[in-house]
Amino acid sequence: MTRRIFTPQDKEQIWSLWRAGTSISDIARATQRKPGTIHTFLSDRGGIQPRSSSPSSHRLSASERETISRGLAAKHSFRAIARELGRAPSTVSREVNRNGGRVRYRALGAQRAAQKARKRPKPLLLERKDKRRALVESKLALDWSPQQIAGWLRRHKSASPELLISHEAIYRALYLRQRTGLAKDLLRRLRSRRKMRRSRKASTAGQRRGQIVDAVPISARPSEIESRSELGHWEGDLIAGRANSHVATLVERKSRFTMLVKVNGKDAQTVTQALKEAISRLTEIPFRTLTWDRGTELARHKELSAATNTDIYFCDPKSPWQRGTNENTNRLLRQYLPKDTRLGERTQDDLDKIAAQLNQRPRKILAFRTPVDVMGGVLR
Numbered sequence: 001m002t003r004r005i006f007t008p009q010d011k012e013q014i015w016s017l018w019r020a021g022t023s024i025s026d027i028a029r030a031t032q033r034k035p036g037t038i039h040t041f042l043s044d045r046g047g048i049q050p051r052s053s054s055p056s057s058h059r060l061s062a063s064e065r066e067t068i069s070r071g072l073a074a075k076h077s078f079r080a081i082a083r084e085l086g087r088a089p090s091t092v093s094r095e096v097n098r099n100g101g102r103v104r105y106r107a108l109g110a111q112r113a114a115q116k117a118r119k120r121p122k123p124l125l126l127e128r129k130d131k132r133r134a135l136v137e138s139k140l141a142l143d144w145s146p147q148q149i150a151g152w153l154r155r156h157k158s159a160s161p162e163l164l165i166s167h168e169a170i171y172r173a174l175y176l177r178q179r180t181g182l183a184k185d186l187l188r189r190l191r192s193r194r195k196m197r198r199s200r201k202a203s204t205a206g207q208r209r210g211q212i213v214d215a216v217p218i219s220a221r222p223s224e225i226e227s228r229s230e231l232g233h234w235e236g237d238l239i240a241g242r243a244n245s246h247v248a249t250l251v252e253r254k255s256r257f258t259m260l261v262k263v264n265g266k267d268a269q270t271v272t273q274a275l276k277e278a279i280s281r282l283t284e285i286p287f288r289t290l291t292w293d294r295g296t297e298l299a300r301h302k303e304l305s306a307a308t309n310t311d312i313y314f315c316d317p318k319s320p321w322q323r324g325t326n327e328n329t330n331r332l333l334r335q336y337l338p339k340d341t342r343l344g345e346r347t348q349d350d351l352d353k354i355a356a357q358l359n360q361r362p363r364k365i366l367a368f369r370t371p372v373d374v375m376g377g378v379l380r
Contacts, residue, residue: 015049021199025267035265036243036344046175047196065107072102125165126173127180132163140186146170212299215314218322228254232286235326241343251329255374258329258358260351268299279308291323
């Protein structure tokens, strides 16, 4: 498999969306990548964007330093030079004073000094094994939050001012522990237990999380579905793998015939589109109803129902046993798709072969017939 490389523009787009609080699935759609790929990219960096080695627009450029040098040679004041540059007078005065003063200032030397000072990565405050690091580690081990540690140190700064550190610096050290060498156990001490630093703008406020609008409850399902007296009534779910990867599973209730559907994310739009395409390919096998759990990946159930002419029912909250056929099948599928598998790397052909193998295995619940046998003439 060819590994796609992120260009600098790709990386900037990902970090920009991540800072704005965009979900991994939405970032994946925007960048046309798999959610697992985006998750791996972000988690490898602790959710923290590396600092750029290129100068900020707020910093003086080489040409601006040449202008300062010429202005000093012409005996211009700092204010006059600042007006010419469109900068604050204090910016010019600090630049000159840190690089030898009016008499000794040289643009080339100042530019080299700025480039040297800008070299990355800058050392993190907790990279050194000193008294400050030992103190922070001891407080984290007591379940103190980084903000509590930073606030407590500020309160006692008169005793040890060299121990001061911001809560953000502590978070960076925890999430970039491959650089600091901090124990992984300390990250688990945080109340959020997140593995990545998230944007302050990432919020679920106002979202109808865990709710399916206009969901038809399983109690409204016709009796013939419950009795398994006819073919065409299915149960569905998502199974998860490594790196935020998923596969949709569909199981026919009477025959236990199984379909596996490749999905490139677990958001409602992606899952709905994948299911529409999978169901539309069933030209001979009946697909009358679908029963799903309360996962928001099927929030667009009305769209799926209209596109496939399928009635969709939802289990009661926290009642997976109401889709017992699907739950049992998912357990059988773990023989082929273990939890530590990167499901996003499986092609639809791979999934079809797994489903075919499962559908040709005799099942005790079917008196040791196979799901294909039960389907009988429908598949011939």
